[in-house]
Every structure is written in structure tokens, then in C-alpha cells.
Amino acid sequence: MSHSQPPRPPVKRKRGIILSTRGWQRLQAAEQRSVTQDNFGKSYTLQDLSERTALSPNTLARVRSRKVAVDQQTLENYFRAFDLLLTPDDYTDSETATLSNRQHILLSGQLPVDSPFYVYRPPIENICYESLLKPGALVRIRAPRQMGKTSLTARTLTQLREQQQFLTTITSLQLADASVFQDLKRFLQWFCAIVTQNLGLPNQLDRYWDDLFGNSYNCTNYFESYVLAEINAPIVLALDEVDAVFDHPEIATDFFGMLRAWYEKSRYGDAKSELWQKLRLVLVHSTEVYVPLNLNQSPFNAGLAIELPTLTLENVIDLAQRYGIEQAEETAAALLNLTGGNPYLVQVGLHHLSTQVVSLNELLESAATSDGVYANHLRNLLWDLQKYPELMSAFKRIVLADSAVELEPILAFKLQSKGLVKIKDPMIQPSCQLYRTYFQQALTTT
The missing domain is CATH 1.10.260 (434 Repressor (Amino-terminal Domain))
Structure with a gap:
């Protein structure tokens, strides 16, 4: 059987x-x-x-x-x-x-190079990389704070190091003490020293700096006779937060004029051009240039200009899916309406939603309050504004107006650099609904 x-x-x-x-x-x-x-x-x-x-x-x-x-x-x-x-x-x-x-979730500053939450905005990444492969390249990256400029720069530099064996260094000019900006000589010597240190070379300022010559000449000679001569590989020199120099016009004119001269040196076709072609410059800044620079001596109208856009709905949906948000499309649309596509604000919102600290409705209802997920960020923005009464007064005018307003260009650029406004020449309005709501309340009680 x-x-x-x-x-x-x-x-x-x-x-x-x-x-x-x-x-x-x-x-x-x-x-x-x-x-x-x-x-x-x-x-x-x-x-x-x-x-x-x-x-x-x-x-x-x-x-x-x-x-x-x-x-x-x-x-x-x-x-x-x-x-x-x-x-x-x-x-x-x-x-x-x-x-x-x-x-890997950081809610402020640069995202780690290997972060799974970096948002690609093609073709920007590829254009930056391809441009810096060219001898003597100059790339300018501009966007308000917390839009991803430093993260983009770091990723590009990492790719160049790993795939092309370039030497790379990124220096934030905000690291310079106030004393460094006292005069041009002190600033340029600091600049030489910090770049040399970042490239792993000993400081040789005493050998190459001669006060008989001008400061810009000395700095240029230091790079030409020492840094570029000492290193055989191409060097990418990225300068972050170059806005820090804008407030010192007596330094800015000579410093930026010198950088433009370096860019031109790689194009002269003389004996030194090949040396200068090894240097590729990246200038990262948050605002329009508001210091008077001669058009022929400014690096800000040469090379490749990159402006980082805000995130699109598709970007935010993709990011929401990476965070494991179930109703990704509904969440993305709501966050985009609240934040205007600011990458930092979107990341903060998605992080808190993904950890189930708040629901979407709770986040939206409390966003502009002292109990919301953006409370610390908003308070920091307010404290920063309070240091500059003229800026605070101008922004108060903007958030209380029923429509976009006109503003003195320098004030507009400074507010834009903080990410607070968007400019459609010549009209200015808050960059997102979150900032309009919060500052309408905060600035009418101060």
C-alpha cells in the first residue's frame, strides 16, 4: 500500500x-x-x-x-x-x-560623501566633474545656504581623487579669524599656509615671500615656484564660503583679481602656462558678488557657473521613498509647499517623519511654532537676523507685504545668501511658506 x-x-x-x-x-x-x-x-x-x-x-x-x-x-x-x-x-x-x-543622517552641514540621502540634480554633478578634468579649469558654484553646495563639491572632489588621482583640497574662508582680514598681506599669507598644510607640504613662506614685491605677486610666486612645482599631479583647489571676503572690499579686489590672473595664466601659451594648467579652481559662494570688481579682473564672470536649484517634486518623492515614507507622493507635495524645495528643510521633515516622531499633519500644523521640528533652525535664523538690524527691518517688510517688494540690491543679496528670500528681479519675496509664517509672528513681536 x-x-x-x-x-x-x-x-x-x-x-x-x-x-x-x-x-x-x-x-x-x-x-x-x-x-x-x-x-x-x-x-x-x-x-x-x-x-x-x-x-x-x-x-x-x-x-x-x-x-x-x-x-x-x-x-x-x-x-x-x-x-x-x-x-x-x-x-x-x-x-x-x-x-x-x-x-549617516545629519540634519545640518555637509552630507557625508557616502550618504544614501544625497539628491542628484543631473546634469550638474556630471558637468562639474567633466569641467574640472580640463587644464586650468574654473568652476563657480552659487546657491543660498544649506542648498547642497559643499556636499556637491565634496562628492566631485572625491570622484576626482579616486578616479583621476588628482590632489584636492577644500578650504572654507569662514575659518579665517577676524584678525586675518586686517590687511592683504596677512590674509594672503594665511591663504598660502592653509592650502599648503591641506596639501601636506611644509610651510615655506619665509623662503618665497619678499616684501620688496607686492602681496599678490608674492602669493602667486609661492604657488608657481613652490606648490605647483613641487606637486606633479593636477590640483583642485576648492574655496568654500568665499562670501566671507565680500565684507572686506580692500582685500576682495586684490584677492579675486589674483585668482582671475591665475586662471588666465594657464591660457597664455608661455613657458609657465603648463604649470598653471595643473591648478583647477572651485569657488563656492552663497550670494551675488556685491563688491565692485573690474570685469576683466573678476573670476566671477569667467569659467563655468553652476547655480543649484531647489528640489523638484520628483526629487522629494525619490527622497521620501529612500526614507521609507509610505505615502511618498502626498508627503512630498506637502513638504514642497511648506519648504519651497529647500534641501535642508526637506531632509529635516523626512527624517522626523521616518522615525515616526510626528505624523505629516502634526508636522505641518506645528512647523512654524516653538514646538515644531524646525524650531531650532528657525530660532537660529532669528538670532542671526537680530545681529543685523538693517537686514531684519528689510525682511520684516518682505514677510508682512501682501506681494513681492523691491529692495536695495545689497540687502536683497545678503538675505538671499541666508536662504530667506528668492529674487525675481527686481522683486523679492520669502523663499518658502515656513519662513513667511514664522517670521510674520516673530518680527511683529520684536
């Missing part, structure tokens, strides 16, 4: 891995290359990716959030769609990944 065996349950694919930082970086880089080459620079939607990978939009959202574990076959399919081979370094177990992701 034979006994039939009960049917075996279907074998379930084992779930339990999440993209590692390395895997996420590789996948993002491959997607961005494809966006540039195959999609006219337009970011892929989840539906686009679904058609390309044969994975459902929900599965793709789980993969991209890096919070919900999936099976290995899913990751292999995703990678294969972009001509990548999945390796063991591209994924990790879910517990390790969750802890790692939380450690």
Missing part, C-alpha cells in the same frame, strides 16, 4: 539583505550615467525604473529606501539593468544597514 507524500510548500526566496553604502553609490552613479546618456538628463521615475528592471515600483522603493530587506535576486536584477554585476560588497544584512543608515 503506497502513501502519497503531502505536497511541499513552495520554496520562499530568502529575504534579508540591503544595499550597502558602496552598492548604493555604484547604483546611483550608474543611474546618473544612464540619465545623462539615455534620458536627456531627466531623472528616472519609479515607473521608468520599473520598466527597465522588471521590478515593481513598490519593490524598487524598498530597495532605494535601504531600510526594508529584500532578496539577493532583486538586487541582481536591479544591477543588471544598469550593466552592473552585484558583488558581496554591494549589500549587507538588514540590522547592520539600518544602524549604518541612521548614523
